[in-house]
Amino acid sequence: MEQSPLIHPDLFEREKAVLDQAIMAHAQGPDTLHRPALGELIGEFERVIREMRRVIGHSDRTELELNIANVRLRELTEALTYQNRHDGLTRLLNRNTLIHEAERLLTRGPMAIILLDIDHFKQINDRYGHPVGDKVLSGLANEISKLVSYPGFTGRLGGEEFAMVIPTNDIRQAIILAEEASHSIRSLRSSTEEGLRITASLSVTIAPRGFSFEKLYLCGDDALYRAKHNGRDRIEIVWTPLGPMDENQTGKTGEHADQISD
Amino acid sequence: MNQLYLASTSNTPEVDFDFPTRRLMLKGESYPESAAAFYGDILSQTAEFLGSLKNEDLQVIVQLNYFNSSSTKMLFSFFDRLNQAAEAGNRIMLDWHHDVDDETILEFGLEVAEDFPAIEFHAHALES
Numbered sequence A: 001m002e003q004s005p006l007i008h009p010d011l012f013e014r015e016k017a018v019l020d021q022a023i024m025a026h027a028q029g030p031d032t033l034h035r036p037a038l039g040e041l042i043g044e045f046e047r048v049i050r051e052m053r054r055v056i057g058h059s060d061r062t063e064l065e066l067n068i069a070n071v072r073l074r075e076l077t078e079a080l081t082y083q084n085r086h087d088g089l090t091r092l093l094n095r096n097t098l099i100h101e102a103e104r105l106l107t108r109g110p111m112a113i114i115l116l117d118i119d120h121f122k123q124i125n126d127r128y129g130h131p132v133g134d135k136v137l138s139g140l141a142n143e144i145s146k147l148v149s150y151p152g153f154t155g156r157l158g159g160e161e162f163a164m165v166i167p168t169n170d171i172r173q174a175i176i177l178a179e180e181a182s183h184s185i186r187s188l189r190s191s192t193e194e195g196l197r198i199t200a201s202l203s204v205t206i207a208p209r210g211f212s213f214e215k216l217y218l219c220g221d222d223a224l225y226r227a228k229h230n231g232r233d234r235i236e237i238v239w240t241p242l243g244p245m246d247e248n249q250t251g252k253t254g255e256h257a258d259q260i261s262d
Numbered sequence B: 001m002n003q004l005y006l007a008s009t010s011n012t013p014e015v016d017f018d019f020p021t022r023r024l025m026l027k028g029e030s031y032p033e034s035a036a037a038f039y040g041d042i043l044s045q046t047a048e049f050l051g052s053l054k055n056e057d058l059q060v061i062v063q064l065n066y067f068n069s070s071s072t073k074m075l076f077s078f079f080d081r082l083n084q085a086a087e088a089g090n091r092i093m094l095d096w097h098h099d100v101d102d103e104t105i106l107e108f109g110l111e112v113a114e115d116f117p118a119i120e121f122h123a124h125a126l127e128s
Helices: A012-026 A034-085 A095-108 A121-128 A129-145 A169-187 A213-229 A242-255 B035-052 B069-087 B103-115
Strands: A112-119 A154-158 A161-166 A200-207 A235-237 B004-006 B014-018 B022-032 B059-067 B090-099 B120-126
Touching: A012 A034, A034 B069, A095 A112, A095 A161, A112 A121, A112 A129, A112 A169, A112 A213, A112 B035, A121 A129, A129 A154, A129 A161, A129 A169, A129 A242, A169 A235, A200 A213, A213 A235, A213 B090, A235 A242, A235 B103, B004 B035, B014 B035, B022 B035, B035 B069, B059 B069, B059 B103, B069 B090, B090 B103, B103 B120
Parallel strands: A200 A235, B022 B059, B059 B090, B090 B120
Antiparallel strands: A112 A161, A112 A200, A154 A161, B004 B014, B014 B022
16 A cells, blocks of 8 residues: 655655655656666665565564464463472372472471371262362362462472472471361362262471482381271371481381371 | 653663753663664654753763664664764763674674764673
8 A cells, every 4th residue: 555655754754865866867857868868766765665665564564473382482481480389180290390399498497397188088979970070179279279378388299199398497387387287178078979079188397408309208108007097087297307317217217106086 | 952752662772861951861771663764763862852952961871771673774864963062172971881692783883983083982790
């Protein structure tokens, strides 16, 4: 669409003005050697302006598309980063991220970890179906994530196993948190399955700064196993303080662990 | 002459041309529907203002993080007018702000400095 430069603003206003002057001079003569040269210059100049318009128009469109693509790419990258760190169903941190973040937290200070496993989850799935099982998982995730705030965090370790991590050297704080979690899980109800009752087994373990996360996790897992073994719907606490000095014996801490019935 | 102020939009920059205090600023992104229409009036007011300057100092701040090709064409006209004002005896200082990681914008600024040598050019890297 050609625009009249008299009415519409034009990218080549200056160039057009100079060109018009040249065209007028060329039209008036007289016939000298300069005249064919000027005529040729006018033609070439017109061609350059025309081509520049095309190039600029094309560039503008390409840049706009690139800009849009860039925005989408940034959004996608953000979404992928989120998906890479979170569990798709519960939106809690996934296993790898939770372990990574916990390892990092433990290098900076003391830390408590609460491991949590839903009791008889397989039966829930078998009896009520997987959609109900999924709702239990996301409902539970929602409850426990409300109990922990930054810099603490919650994650799904896999299946029906979850973890809550808080930076603290006070095991009582972690026990209170575990009790709150246990309580809110027990009060979870399904809107469609009235008979469905949900409980979980939990373990509470604490370790000082610099302790190996792997060993802390093993210790917590050990205690979680005992909570299951001793009747489920209970919290098993590892009272024996774990210390960098004790690392050699952490495999045995289970033997010293006390239990409380919930 | 009074101040010329246009708030930024999603595709046009903030234009803060404070003619009385001799300070002109362009800031934001520039890819208007029609660059010729957007910059046409700005350029004519600027030309009028520059024509009135005699041996004065003028600070021009450009902090554009994105501009399309037709905006570039109009910006050339802007710098050309500034350059003419500098050649006429005024001191024109161009503060060219670019993101520290944005080589493209910095290089464009350096080319402006090369093409319009009467303008005093200063590049400033902005931490993102």
